[in-house]
Amino acid sequence: QSALTQPPSVSGSPGQSVTISCTGTSSDVGSYNRVSWYQQPPGTAPKVMIYEVSHRPSGVPDRFSGSKSGNTASLTISGLQAEDEADYYCNSYTSSSTYVFGTGTKVTVL
Amino acid sequence: QVQVVESGGGVVQPGRSLRLSCAASGFTFSNYGMHWVRQAPGKGLEWVAVIWFDGSNEYYADAVKGRFTISRDNSKSTLYLQMNSLRAEDTAVYYCAREEYRYGYHFDHWGQGTLVTVSS
Numbered sequence: 001q002s003a004l005t006q007p008p009s010v011s012g013s014p015g016q017s018v019t020i021s022c023t024g025t026s027s028d029v030g031s032y033n034r035v036s037w038y039q040q041p042p043g044t045a046p047k048v049m050i051y052e053v054s055h056r057p058s059g060v061p062d063r064f065s066g067s068k069s070g071n072t073a074s075l076t077i078s079g080l081q082a083e084d085e086a087d088y089y090c091n092s093y094t095s096s097s098t099y100v101f102g103t104g105t106k107v108t109v110l
Numbered sequence: 111q112v113q114v115v116e117s118g119g120g121v122v123q124p125g126r127s128l129r130l131s132c133a134a135s136g137f138t139f140s141n142y143g144m145h146w147v148r149q150a151p152g153k154g155l156e157w158v159a160v161i162w163f164d165g166s167n168e169y170y171a172d173a174v175k176g177r178f179t180i181s182r183d184n185s186k187s188t189l190y191l192q193m194n195s196l197r198a199e200d201t202a203v204y205y206c207a208r209e210e211y212r213y214g215y216h217f218d219h220w221g222q223g224t225l226v227t228v229s230s
Contacts, residue, residue, distance in 0.1 A: 001171055001172050001173075003154070003156075034215045034216075036215075036216040036217070038155070038217070040155075045205060045220040045221065045222055045223060046147075046155065046205075046217070046220055047220075048216050048217060048218055051210075051214045051215065051216035052214040052215060052216070055214050057216075057218070087154075089154060089155050091155075091157070091216075091217070093215070096169070097167075097169045098157065098160070098169045098170070098171060099145070099157040099160065100157060101147075101154060101155040101156060101157055102154075103154055104154035104155070
């Protein structure tokens, strides 16, 4: 049950786009569409931003989008805004009927 | 509105036990799988355990298997995490989370977390 691999940090200026990768294996990301993304500002509980690879819950801005290719899922934030600054985590279901989070990525708005 | 509220955290010595609770309200608790997720100070999220809606199945992260037990009382709309043989590395904020399934699988409601500190 190794954590999914994410870059430690990404940054961009307001209005730019950033993409966060989430690399797993054929036992998790590569085999299931139960991949979700969570936003966590400091000192708060996580909030779902994307579920089942590319679906957005109601209330989440359409600036957030998700995709998957092989063993790697991605979260893209288009038109970056100051309020997007937070930690982001991916999560996947696994072949052992367990779940695994990514290592987390800090998004900084310059 | 949907709410999950954790309790039971505190300071405990290594090797001792602690039981966390998560009180649910605003939804039919017995229809949903429930999870525990933890976050060590300054670290990332770590999935801990899941229990199916009817309590028929439980799954655990390797780091806690054999030491932690997840359970639920659907008559009380409450989730539990019994933590035995605690170690310093179990120090974390523990969150309970509901797993949505009708509109795609994900953790849609989280509590505010309860802090467990394992220290002598």
